[in-house]
Amino acid sequence: MKLRFTKMQGAGNDFVVLDATQQPMPLSADQLRRVADRRFGVGCDQILVIEASTTAGVDFGYRIFNADGSEVEHCGNGARCFVRYVVDKGLTDKHTVRVQTVNKLLELRLREDGRVTVDMGAPVFDLTQVPFDPTGLAPRLDHGFERWSLALGDGLTAEVAVLSMGNPHAVQRVDDVDHAPVALVGPLVEGHERFARRVNAGFLQIVSRSEVRLRVYERGSGETLACGTGACAAVVAGIRLGWLDEAVEVHTHGGDLRIEWAGLSQGLNASVYMTGPAQTVFEGEIEL
Numbered sequence: 402m403k404l405r406f407t408k409m410q411g412a413g414n415d416f417v418v419l420d421a422t423q424q425p426m427p428l429s430a431d432q433l434r435r436v437a438d439r440r441f442g443v444g445c446d447q448i449l450v451i452e453a454s455t456t457a458g459v460d461f462g463y464r465i466f467n468a469d470g471s472e473v474e475h476c477g478n479g480a481r482c483f484v485r486y487v488v489d490k491g492l493t494d495k496h497t498v499r500v501q502t503v504n505k506l507l508e509l510r511l512r513e514d515g516r517v518t519v520d521m522g523a524p525v526f527d528l529t530q531v532p533f534d535p536t537g538l539a540p541r542l543d544h545g546f547e548r549w550s551l552a553l554g555d556g557l558t559a560e561v562a563v564l565s566m567g568n569p570h571a572v573q574r575v576d577d578v579d580h581a582p583v584a585l586v587g588p589l590v591e592g593h594e595r596f597a598r599r600v601n602a603g604f605l606q607i608v609s610r611s612e613v614r615l616r617v618y619e620r621g622s623g624e625t626l627a628c629g630t631g632a633c634a635a636v637v638a639g640i641r642l643g644w645l646d647e648a649v650e651v652h653t654h655g656g657d658l659r660i661e662w663a664g665l666s667q668g669l670n671a672s673v674y675m676t677g678p679a680q681t682v683f684e685g686e687i688e689l
C-alpha cells in the first residue's frame with residue numbers, strides 16, 4: 402500500500418501528517434511505527450491523521466499517534482501544524498477551525514504572521530483524571546499547589562507537579578535544563594507505576610517570571626525538541642506554584658512558544674493559549 406504524507410514541524414517537534422478526509426486510513430501499530438522510524442520509515446515524533454467531521458460546529462477530526470504506535474489524546478505542536486495543513490491544502494477557507502480530538506474540542510487560529518494560536522482548553526488538576534495515584538504520599542505545598550516526591554529506584558527521586566492538558570504531565574524544576582538528567586530520569590518518570598497510562602516528563606528551568614527553558618521526555622516518543630502540551634503544563638504548574646506570571650516565553654531546543662494562562666485571576670478552568678510556529682518540510686509517498 403502506498404501512503405502519501407506531508408512532513409511538518411512545529412518548534413522542531415516533527416510530524417507525518419496524513420489526510421484521511423476522503424477515505425479512512427486504518428493503520429496498524431506496526432505500520433505507524435514503521436512510518437515514524439527515522440531509519441526505515443519517514444521519521445517523526447508523532448503521526449497526525451486528519452479526518453472529516455460529521456458533528457455540527459466541528460470542522461475536522463484529529464487523531465494523534467506517538468512514534469511507538471500508541472494513540473494519544475492531545476498534541477499542542479501538532480495542533481498548530483494541523484491548521485497550517487488544512488489551510489494550505491485548501492481543505493477549508495476558514496482561518497479559525499474547530500477540531501475534535503479523542504477527548505477535547507480545540508479551536509485553532511492561523512495568524513497573519515503565519516504563527517498559530519491554539520486554545521488548548523483548561524488544565525485538569527483532578528489526579529484521578531490524569532491519571533495519577535498519590536496513595537501514601539504526602540505532597541509538598543507551595544501556594545496551595547502540590548508537588549509529589551516519586552521514588553525512581555537506586556536512591557533517585559523526582560519532585561513533580563502533576564496535571565493533565567488532556568494528556569498527562571509530570572513537571573519537575575531543574576536549575577539548568579542543559580545539564581538535567583533527561584535521558585536517565587525521563588524514562589523512569591514516564592513509566593512510573595503511579596501513572597497508569599504513563600506520563601510526559603517535563604524539566605523546567607525558571608529564567609524569570611516571564612521566561613523559562615524546557616525539555617520534555619515524551620510518553621511514547623522519547624525526548625523531543627519541543628512539546629506543546631508540555632509547555633502549557635509546565636507554565637500552568639509554574640504559575641500555580643507562584644514562580645511565573647500569566648504570560649510566559651518558553652524556550653525549547655527547537656524554538657520558542659508563548660503560553661498564556663489567566664487561571665489565577667479568572668479561575669482555574671480558564672483556557673491555556675499557546676502561540677508558535679508551524680511549517681511544512683516536504684511531501685512524499687511511502688510503500689508500507
Ligand SMILES: N[C@@H](CCC[C@H](N)C(=O)O)C(=O)O
Binds near residue numbers: 619629
Ligand atoms: N508533542 C506533543 C505531545 C504528543 C503526545 C504525547 N507524547 C503524549 O503521549 O501525551 C505536543 O506538542 O503536545
